[in-house]
Amino acid sequence: MTTSPDHPSPTPLPPTTDAAESGTIDATLDAGTYDRIREPRGAGRLALEQGVWHQISRKYLAVQLISNGFVLAIIVAVMLVLLLVADQRWALIPGIILIVLTLAGMAILPRQVRSIGYQLREDDLVFRRGILWQRMVAVPYGRMQLVDITHGPLDRGFGIAQLKFVTAAAATGVVIPGLTQQAAEALRDHLMSVAESRRTGL
Amino acid sequence: MTDPVPNPPTADAGVSAPPAALVRSPLSDGEWHRLHPLTPLLRGGLALLVVLGIVVANMRDRLISIFVPAFAPDVPIDEWEEYEAAGDPIGWVLANNLVLIALLVTVGVLAVIIGAFYLSWRFHTFRITEDDVEVRSGILSRTQRRAPLDRVQGVNLTRPAVARLLGAAKLEIVGAGADANVKLEYLSTGNAETIRADILRLASGQRLAEQRAAAAAAGGARIAVADTVARGLTGLIEGDDADAAEPESVVRIPAGRLIGSQFASWGTVVILAGATALAIALSQGVFWVLFAYFPALLGFGAYWVRTIVRSLRYSIAPTRDGVRVTFGLLTTVSEILPPGRIHAVEITQSILWRGFGWWTVRINRMTGRSASDTTTDQFTTVLPVGTLADVERVLGLILPSVAEEERAAIVRDGVLGGSSAGGYVTTPRRARIVRPLSWRRNGLAITGDLLMLRRGLIWRMLAVLPLARLQSVALHQGPVSRALRVASLRAHTVSGPVLTAVAGIDRDDVIAAFERVAELAVSAAASDRSHRWAETTDAAEPVLSSPSPEQARFAVPGTSVPLPPPVGATELPPGAVPPPPYVPPRADDTAGEGR
Numbered sequence: 001m002t003t004s005p006d007h008p009s010p011t012p013l014p015p016t017t018d019a020a021e022s023g024t025i026d027a028t029l030d031a032g033t034y035d036r037i038r039e040p041r042g043a044g045r046l047a048l049e050q051g052v053w054h055q056i057s058r059k060y061l062a063v064q065l066i067s068n069g070f071v072l073a074i075i076v077a078v079m080l081v082l083l084l085v086a087d088q089r090w091a092l093i094p095g096i097i098l099i100v101l102t103l104a105g106m107a108i109l110p111r112q113v114r115s116i117g118y119q120l121r122e123d124d125l126v127f128r129r130g131i132l133w134q135r136m137v138a139v140p141y142g143r144m145q146l147v148d149i150t151h152g153p154l155d156r157g158f159g160i161a162q163l164k165f166v167t168a169a170a171a172t173g174v175v176i177p178g179l180t181q182q183a184a185e186a187l188r189d190h191l192m193s194v195a196e197s198r199r200t201g202l
Numbered sequence: 203m204t205d206p207v208p209n210p211p212t213a214d215a216g217v218s219a220p221p222a223a224l225v226r227s228p229l230s231d232g233e234w235h236r237l238h239p240l241t242p243l244l245r246g247g248l249a250l251l252v253v254l255g256i257v258v259a260n261m262r263d264r265l266i267s268i269f270v271p272a273f274a275p276d277v278p279i280d281e282w283e284e285y286e287a288a289g290d291p292i293g294w295v296l297a298n299n300l301v302l303i304a305l306l307v308t309v310g311v312l313a314v315i316i317g318a319f320y321l322s323w324r325f326h327t328f329r330i331t332e333d334d335v336e337v338r339s340g341i342l343s344r345t346q347r348r349a350p351l352d353r354v355q356g357v358n359l360t361r362p363a364v365a366r367l368l369g370a371a372k373l374e375i376v377g378a379g380a381d382a383n384v385k386l387e388y389l390s391t392g393n394a395e396t397i398r399a400d401i402l403r404l405a406s407g408q409r410l411a412e413q414r415a416a417a418a419a420a421g422g423a424r425i426a427v428a429d430t431v432a433r434g435l436t437g438l439i440e441g442d443d444a445d446a447a448e449p450e451s452v453v454r455i456p457a458g459r460l461i462g463s464q465f466a467s468w469g470t471v472v473i474l475a476g477a478t479a480l481a482i483a484l485s486q487g488v489f490w491v492l493f494a495y496f497p498a499l500l501g502f503g504a505y506w507v508r509t510i511v512r513s514l515r516y517s518i519a520p521t522r523d524g525v526r527v528t529f530g531l532l533t534t535v536s537e538i539l540p541p542g543r544i545h546a547v548e549i550t551q552s553i554l555w556r557g558f559g560w561w562t563v564r565i566n567r568m569t570g571r572s573a574s575d576t577t578t579d580q581f582t583t584v585l586p587v588g589t590l591a592d593v594e595r596v597l598g599l600i601l602p603s604v605a606e607e608e609r610a611a612i613v614r615d616g617v618l619g620g621s622s623a624g625g626y627v628t629t630p631r632r633a634r635i636v637r638p639l640s641w642r643r644n645g646l647a648i649t650g651d652l653l654m655l656r657r658g659l660i661w662r663m664l665a666v667l668p669l670a671r672l673q674s675v676a677l678h679q680g681p682v683s684r685a686l687r688v689a690s691l692r693a694h695t696v697s698g699p700v701l702t703a704v705a706g707i708d709r710d711d712v713i714a715a716f717e718r719v720a721e722l723a724v725s726a727a728a729s730d731r732s733h734r735w736a737e738t739t740d741a742a743e744p745v746l747s748s749p750s751p752e753q754a755r756f757a758v759p760g761t762s763v764p765l766p767p768p769v770g771a772t773e774l775p776p777g778a779v780p781p782p783p784y785v786p787p788r789a790d791d792t793a794g795e796g797r
Binding site for chain 2: 040042043044045046047048049123124126132133134135136137138139140142143167168169170171172174198200
């Protein structure tokens with residue numbers, strides 16, 4: 001079929017529908033999430049004037065800590081086996097470097113996950129993440145090609161999922177991790193419906 | 203030929219033939235057709251001939267001794283026997299009296315190969331319907347590929363040297379996505395040209411525009427008459443086959459300049475450096491270098507020559523259905539890019555070209571090829587080398603929405619300029635450490651529906667992005683940038699050679715630009731109609747109460763039943779409840795789009 005948008009006028013949907021919709025969706029999106037976005041403190045930081053950031057589930061931190069802990073355990077195990085069983089003393093050097101890096105990653109995780117946020121604006125989705133290296137992306141809903149929801153085995157155990165918003169540009173890279181299952185599905189349905197009404201060509 | 207009656211718009215849209223008024227080739231009538239009969243020869247048969255040639259060349263002596271014994275090598279017969287016993291298969295066959303069986307096997311294998319080629323040709327069919335182009339191929343495992351015409355990103359016609367001799371050409375319909383192209387290889391050159399014109403005409407939405415006009419006129423008979431008249435008029439104005447006429451190129455690149463530009467390139471520098479290193483090594487008596495690097499140098503040289511040969515005979519010209527870019531000396535490629543398929547444009551000048559005042563123009567676009575296909579580089583260069591005047595003319599073709607004075611401004615402020623003139627927001631003085639040389643020039647501007655990113659003082663480049671094609675926009679900031687209160691802006695488009703980022707812009711300015719770009723990207727895309735480019739000319743005419751092309755398309759001509767207003771048109775004041783009589787259900791909305 002054609003790519004013609006159904007709506008010939010560039011006028012967006014009447015705000016009433018959006019307001020009504022987001023009123024119901026907000027509760028789902030914000031259930032069990034962090035409530036304050038973590039931003040860099042410097043005055044030169046990137047910040048939007050207005051809008052409320054939706055954040056991700058607190059369970060995501062637990063999932064990340066557990067999976068990082070697994071990695072750490074494997075590194076330690078491999079290092080110990082090499083050191084004690086095979087008597088390879090050099091294994092200490094890469095082993096310790098990897099352990100320090102993983103521990104440092106785990107130490108900043110609680111701050112990092114608080115910095116992930118997204119805004120559902122009238123015509124686009126804004127996604128932000130990172131504190132030291134800040135990144136903020138705005139994607140018009142109409143550019144959506146597809147929405148992916150994925151969850152690993154650990155994610156499933158905690159009832160969270162990851163949502164990926166795919167456009168024709170590979171660099172867009174909007175991946176929202178750690179949404180609750182309900183939030184991910186609600187967000188997907190919301191994105192599908194708003195994208196449909198704002199559909200444009202490539 | 204095609205049936206002379208144009209299809210009523212109410213007919214089954216899936217498989218209906220294109221309206222006769224829009225197609226000129228007998229092959230694009232909605233029926234299945236086969237490709238050029240020489241296709242098997244061109245696609246694989248040549249390899250078979252080469253193999254046969256090698257076999258014959260290797261058996262030359264033997265063939266001579268069999269057929270012309272007088273020229274046989276002067277070898278005693280018993281030595282021949284020895285030679286044969288040493289494992290020569292032909293000798294073995296002769297010695298064991300298996301000539302008949304061997305011949306039968308050879309003929310059988312040949313017959314199977316030829317049969318396979320023939321069958322694959324017979325089973326390889328294509329058709330062009332009102333909405334799609336479809337290709338079926340394969341004998342045992344059948345493949346069927348259908349590409350919607352309104353998603354066409356470009357149509358290119360390639361004529362490899364051998365195929366050119368036989369009057370055949372490859373037609374490739376470029377789709378959006380990896381490995382999304384539909385290839386019709388091979389067609390006769392004439393057919394390929396007219397089919398390309400047909401495909402583009404069907405994709406252009408001219409049919410929809412005409413139907414809309416027809417729907418405005420009352421009565422079926424009048425439509426038919428109007429259609430005939432319109433067709434006659436089109437024929438009068440355009441000539442019988444307007445697209446066959448070779449459009450005049452707007453840019454003329456002398457062959458000398460093309461070759462010169464290639465000489466003044468990094469490739470030459472590499473070759474010269476390599477050759478010098480080789481010469482020094484040889485003079486010092488280090489001969490192993492010769493074996494190690496000479497082949498690489500030779501290969502690079504061949505690549506260098508091929509680049510020149512490929513860009514020779516370059517032309518760029520406007521056609522009704524987009525910009526037509528042609529290049530190549532031996533293998534000619536001519537590609538038509540419909541409007542609105544260009545996602546980013548970059549004007550750059552390599553430092554080696556600075557003295558000559560040469561520039562190159564590259565674009566980001568959907569190539570629709572699989573990642574393994576490496577022949578894409580030329581398809582992204584719309585101007586291999588040209589002066590600023592050439593650049594301006596090319597910009598006029600590939601960004602038709604830009605007015606002429608604006609184009610001049612792009613060149614003056616964007617390409618050459620080095621200050622904040624022309625609305626450029628540049629790197630603040632305090633952050634000049636980020637761009638020590640180019641900080642005065644490094645910047646961005648938003649004009650109308652374009653985003654412009656200007657970079658580089660020594661290596662000047664300007665990226666121009668139509669906001670209607672922009673996929674998303676991002677801001678990045680690291681600790682150093684934060685301390686300097688600056689940030690970088692990256693615009694995301696489909697992948698291509700254009701760099702779409704600019705760093706070190708003042709924090710407040712860049713946030714404002716981010717918001718503005720995000721907003722304009724939405725509005726520009728909503729008002730963009732270039733994917734059905736021929737409609738735009740008729741869009742201004744108040745022919746129907748509902749301007750939506752989809753609705754006009756499904757409307758029955760002659761009946762002026764008012765259609766329900768589209769969802770977007772039901773404008774309500776903020777806070778109001780939608781009126782009860784007509785609440786457009788979302789499900790219907792989705793079904794109407796039909797994705």
